[in-house]
Amino acid sequence: MTKFFNTIIKSPFINIFVVTTLVMFIANIYKIYFFEGTDRIALMHMARSLTTIFLLNLVITHVLYLLSRGLFKGLYLIYALIIFILCFINFFTLTSLKTDINIAIIDSVLHTNPDEAGEFFQTFFEAKYLVVAILLCIIFYAMTRYKRSSTKEFSRKTIIVLSVIYIAFAAVFFTKSAMRISSNKADRAISKLSEHILINYAFVLKKYLLDDNFLASNKQILKDYDVSKAANQNIKAEQKVANVVFVIGESLQRNEMSVYGFGLPTTPNLMALKQSGNAIIYTDTTAPDTYTNGSLSKVLNFSNYESKEPWSKSLNIVDMFSLVGYKTAWISNQSNIGGYSTTQKSVADRSDITFFTQKFASATNYAGRETDGILLPEISKIKQSLGESNFYIIHLMGNHFKYDLRYPKDFAKFTANDLQNKMNPGQKESFAWYLNSVLYNDYVINEIYKIFKDDEA
Known part of the structure; x- marks a missing residue:
């Protein structure tokens, strides 16, 4: 321990350790802010995050020191460079693709040819990425060049105190992580460990290389679908409707819909369609x-x-319509990746046209942060490009939690004051948000109806 601590307090090691810790901490806080807003950025949460990153960075630094010794400086510089590159990649994926790194991005990168890479660069390049890259290069250069005039080595007593604190914190942290993993709370342990960006990427890469990730599952499902479709080649449609539109909602309760008798006018458009016989x-x-x-x-x-x-x-519903001569389209404001999306992704992949508002965002982060109205122009656009017989599946984010993210401010009609239920103020506020999401969902459904009302549909 003595040699290790006395080594890392010298330049450039102390510079690298402090700067990489701070860069990862800032990247982690930015990610939380990006997905959760300011709600989760409390001082206590920031302190825990900084402590975790500090400890993990120290442990990895120690491991590198033990493994390399004579090559420690060069290896530590490479480690720091990797941290900087990964933080930049995360900034890019968050701001352009609206997601943290995931196996879908890795799969796309590994299967992208040079022409596609060029098109991707032209589509997503912005000056801010160049500015951030230059800033990181300046910080990296300064970090490696700055030298303190003199560094006094730690005394034996100080080394003992630091060693006890270090070992105690590391033992508690890794014991808790192991206990969580063994008690079916692995996600919490992985989430905590993943605050160190290199560990986060290691987990994602491990997941990608495993045979049981959702991409591998999806490939097997598509093979099963091929077999099922081949076995149903002889099916025919006795009658055809030019446009069949299937809208899938999310977390919509009929008990909160006025068309089913709820006391507040949450579905005025559906009420009007019902009364008009439509x-x-x-x-x-x-x-x-x-x-x-x-x-x-x-x-x-x-x-x-x-x-x-x-x-x-x-046989799935998209293949069925395809077999009887329909062009098919899947239009979604939901997630395109992750285990929870396996069913819808596999069916979506059978469609002639697929559109996801965020191609790489998972259900646990940015997917659905856009309100469902964003789909309306795309529905109209796709409608113009299809054939005489068309089948549309429109998958809404609907009324999924967080309810206050599911509608524009213009639809904030209901408040806690409208509710007579025996709820506490916080529950009333949340319920009012939900009712507003029902009102907006009613609007979106009506707008979809308008797109097709003059057609055979």
């Missing part, structure tokens, strides 16, 4: 499951509880 309101439908993926695995496929075959081995 909407049939069903009252006896039941979801096939209690969560989205479970329900969609049966709604989007000819699968049911009685079937012993996996849902992926049944």
Whole structure:
């Protein structure tokens, strides 16, 4: 320990350690701000984050020192350079792709040819990325060149105190992480460890290289779909409607819809469509499951509880329409990646046209931060490019939590004062947000109806 601590307090090692810790801390706080806003950036959270990054950076520095000794300076510079590059990549993916690094991005990079890379660069390049890159280069240069005039080595007593503190903190941290992993709380442990950006990338790369990630699962599902489609080549449509539009919502409760009797006017457009005879309101439908993926695995496929075959081995709804001569389109404001998106992604990939508002964003971060109205121009655009017989699946973010992100400010009609329920003020506020999201959902559905109302649909 004595040689290690007395080495890292010297230049450029202390410079590298302090600067890489601060750069990773700033990158982590920016990521939290980007996805969560200012709500989660409390002083206590920032202190915990800085402590975690400091400890992990110190442990990795120690490991590099033990492994290299004579080559420590060169290896530590390479380590610092990697940290800077990864922080820049994260800044780019957050601001341009609206997501942290994930296996979908890695897969796209590994399967991109030079022409596609050039097009990608032209599409996403902005001056701010050049400015950030230059700033990081200046910081890196200054970090490696700055030297303190003299550095006094730690006394034996100081080394003992530092060693005890270091070992105690490391032991507690890694013991808690191991306990979380062994008690089915691995996600929390991984999330904490991933505050160090190099560890975060290591976890993502490990996930990508495993055979059981969602990309591998999706490839197998698509193979199953090919078999199912080949087995149903002879199906025919006795009648054809020019445009079939299937809208999938999210977390919409009929009990909060005025068209089903709720006391506040949350669905005025559906009420008007019902009264004009342009909407049939069903009252006896039941979801096939209690969560989205479970329900969609049966709604989007000819699968049911009685079937012993996996849902992926049944004919899906997009292939069915394709077999009878329809052009198909999947238009979504939901996530395109992650285990929770497996069902919808696999069916979406069967469509002739797919559009996701954020191609790389996962359900756990930026996906759905745009309100559903962003889909309306795209629906109109795709409608102009399809054929005589078309099938559209429109997947909304709908009323998914966080409710206050699901509608523009213009739709903030309901407040806690409108509610007579026996709730505390916080619950009333959250419920009012939900009702506003229902009101906006009603507007979006009506706008989709307007796009097709003059057509055979």
